[in-house]
Amino acid sequence: MTNNIIFRNKRLKLLLTPFILFGIILIAMALTVVFQYRTIEEISHMPLERMAIGFLEALGLVFLYNYLVRKLNVSYPWKRNWLVRSIIDFGITIIIPTIIIGTINFAINAGWMPEHQNEEQFRIIIFIMPLMVSALLMVVVEMIVATEERNQLELKITQLEKEQINTKYTALKEQLDHHFLFNNLSVLSSLIYESTEKADKFIQDFAAIYRYVLSINKQDLVTVEEEMEFIKTYLNLYKYRYEDRFDYNCNIERELANYLIPPLSLQVVVENVLKHNVVSQQHPLTITIETTDGKLIIKNNLQLKTDKFVSTQTGQANLIEKFKLLNCEKPLFYSQDNHYISLIPLIPPSHD
Structure with a gap:
């Protein structure tokens, strides 16, 4: 035609x-x-x-x-x-x-x-x-x-650039999906030995989270409201594990609920926070998610682990790459006043 x-x-x-x-x-x-x-x-x-x-x-x-x-x-x-x-x-x-x-x-x-x-x-x-x-x-x-x-x-x-972008973006999404599954199965494995009640609740929430992961498999963007519902459930998994050693707060402006964001963006950020920081009775960890100037701000108290561990260094790089492929303003990551701050740009609904 x-x-x-x-x-x-x-x-x-x-x-x-x-x-x-x-x-x-x-x-x-x-x-x-x-x-x-x-x-x-x-x-x-x-x-x-x-x-x-x-x-x-x-x-x-x-x-x-x-x-x-x-x-x-x-x-x-x-x-x-x-x-x-x-x-x-x-x-x-x-x-x-x-x-x-x-x-x-x-x-x-x-x-x-x-x-x-x-x-x-x-x-x-x-x-x-x-x-x-x-x-x-x-x-x-x-x-x-x-x-x-x-x-x-x-x-x-x-057309070639679009095909390349779609292929690369799909690969990034699949990589995050597999990473998500691997890490949470590891958490479940540890909870089974601690408390069967926690493990059962964890499985229910984990099933809800994985349904979300499957539902957004073909989507390049989701609403902030959808992503926030997902991340709250995701953070609850860590609450089951760390109890009073970990806490989180969410305060999102209602008028930004229909704004868009690449799926699993918040999961990448909070996963890095929990991976790199100490979570203990003496050093409780708090994550705050709020909005300002059309951006999501994810802030946590900075208490880096001193022991060395192998890191793939792909979390933030993949997130930046996702925004780059969408031709959007890239996320920012920096330390300030003993806090680590992640700024995630929100995309107006007209972009979709």
């Missing part, structure tokens, strides 16, 4: 070219009358049938040049040798009209075409005009073909 539309558009451009050309000629003729270089009577006696023949010639030249230019762009493109290509184009604009003129002249001499009574005007229209028209049409066709090829190249590049 799209290819047929493109083909019709190309054909329409070519058909319009001779009309535009002769429109310019008619305007020029009208201006000669306006400025009294010619009279309407003189214009009316011009060989209109010959002009009609000239129009058909121009129409034929347009399609012929279109065919030749496209073939040359494949067999001998401009980038190969622009000087030789220019000579080839110039030769075409001279040779083809010369053949046409010679054919018409032969037909007149053979008596197949009648001579016109105004020989001067006849020679201008039949002999001189084809050379001028040929050169102009070649330039126009080259411009049309070059523009089409450039647009097709840009469209192809855009």
Whole structure:
């Protein structure tokens, strides 16, 4: 369907070219009358049938040049040798009209075409005009073909970039999904030995969370309200484990509930907080999630672990990459006043 539309558009451009050309000629003729270089009577006696023949010639030249230019762009493109290509184009604009003129002249001499009574005007229209028209049409066709090829190249590049972005973004989402599952199964494993009641409650909440993960598998964006409901349940899992050693607070402006955010963004942030900070009776950890200036602020008291552990260093990098692929403002991460702060931009609903 799209290819047929493109083909019709190309054909329409070519058909319009001779009309535009002769429109310019008619305007020029009208201006000669306006400025009294010619009279309407003189214009009316011009060989209109010959002009009609000239129009058909121009129409034929347009399609012929279109065919030749496209073939040359494949067999001998401009980038190969622009000087030789220019000579080839110039030769075409001279040779083809010369053949046409010679054919018409032969037909007149053979008596197949009648001579016109105004020989001067006849020679201008039949002999001189084809050379001028040929050169102009070649330039126009080259411009049309070059523009089409450039647009097709840009469209192809855009499609390839989009496919690459979709592939990369899907890979990022899948990576986060697997990471999420692995970490929470580890938490469940430890809870089973501590309290079966906690483990049972954990399983119920974990099932609800995993349903959310499955439901957003094909989504690039979710609402802040959906993501907040998810993260509250997610943080509850850690409350079961750490009890009074861990706490969280959420304060989200209601008018931002329909704003958008990449799914699992908050999970990445809070997971990093819990992974890198001490959570103990002497050092309780608190996470606060609130909004300001159209951004989510995730803040926690900074109490970094001193023991060394292997980190993949992919959490924040993946989150930044997700926003980059969505062509949105990237998240910020920094330390301030013994707190670690994450700023996650919210995307207006119109972006979706």
